[in-house]
Amino acid sequence: KNEVEQSPQNLTAQEGEFITINCSYSVGISALHWLQQHPGGGIVSLFMLSSGKKKHGRLIATINIQEKHSSLHITASHPRDSAVYICAVREIQGAQKLVFGQGTRLTINP
């Protein structure tokens, strides 16, 4: 069983739809990261969370430490949001590295 699991693996939606991507993890963590990777490879860090909720523009990330679960929401989705979204956690044990989920490939159609 992967330590970090994301769902769905693939998501296709129409422009304007509200998007939710989920991440569940099985270990104690000190922080959770949401990353965005566009075709061509570059990774951008969207959020780092250790509790509660953060918002940047149309992006919202929440985390429930007790349930070991995080969600990334995109409001008013746009084709430029099409990318792979990756959840990664920094474990309390072995905190030097991130453990990555497999990613969610999001496609927003105009």
Next chain:
Amino acid sequence: DAMVIQNPRYQVTQFGKPVTLSCSQTLNHNVMYWYQQKSSQAPKLLFHYYDKDFNNEADTPDNFQSRRPNTSFCFLDIRSPGLGDAAMYLCATSQDYFQETQYFGPGTRLLVL
């Protein structure tokens, strides 16, 4: 302004011919990481440095080496690339290990012929 720079962006090498990938950072961060990412897979950590303190993952092949001559630069050397080493190589930095955002470079895509 670019904060984590990787050169080259695309590298083609021949089977068995050594290749070096380069990463530089303008953030003055203590930690630098090298990841390997194959198609449709999550990034896999190869090495990380805290300053000059080197750490490699247990499953990183001996074919991969790394150097960090100073705070700003870090190199990934692949001594004898095989076809299975074709991948995107990502460099990242963070100020520290704990609860710190990692800043990623654009990656170098390596093709082995």
